[in-house]
Amino acid sequence: MRLSDEKIIHMSHVLLKGLKERGVIRLKADEPAVRKRIRRSIIDEIKFGEEIDAIVRKKLSSYSKKLLEGSQEWEVLY
Numbered sequence: 001m002r003l004s005d006e007k008i009i010h011m012s013h014v015l016l017k018g019l020k021e022r023g024v025i026r027l028k029a030d031e032p033a034v035r036k037r038i039r040r041s042i043i044d045e046i047k048f049g050e051e052i053d054a055i056v057r058k059k060l061s062s063y064s065k066k067l068l069e070g071s072q073e074w075e076v077l078y
Helices: 005-021 031-061 071-077
Strands: none
Touching: 005 031
16 A cells, blocks of 8 residues: 555545535535545555556567566556
8 A cells, every 4th residue: 555544544634525525425424424425535556556457567578579677668568
């Protein structure tokens, strides 16, 4: 995971506060439960991104032409 637990907790607080202030949501559960669900969603998305990254890197490493990570060709294919 590339974000610390503290950052994810902070993000959940900021997201919930922003959604409430803009009137985008009306809570049917208590705030701690909603923040917990937001945190779980953030963590799930990070894990999904990491899984995609691993699949892409594996695919790129299988090419007969070795690509240097960060090169223009690598970036295009990534």
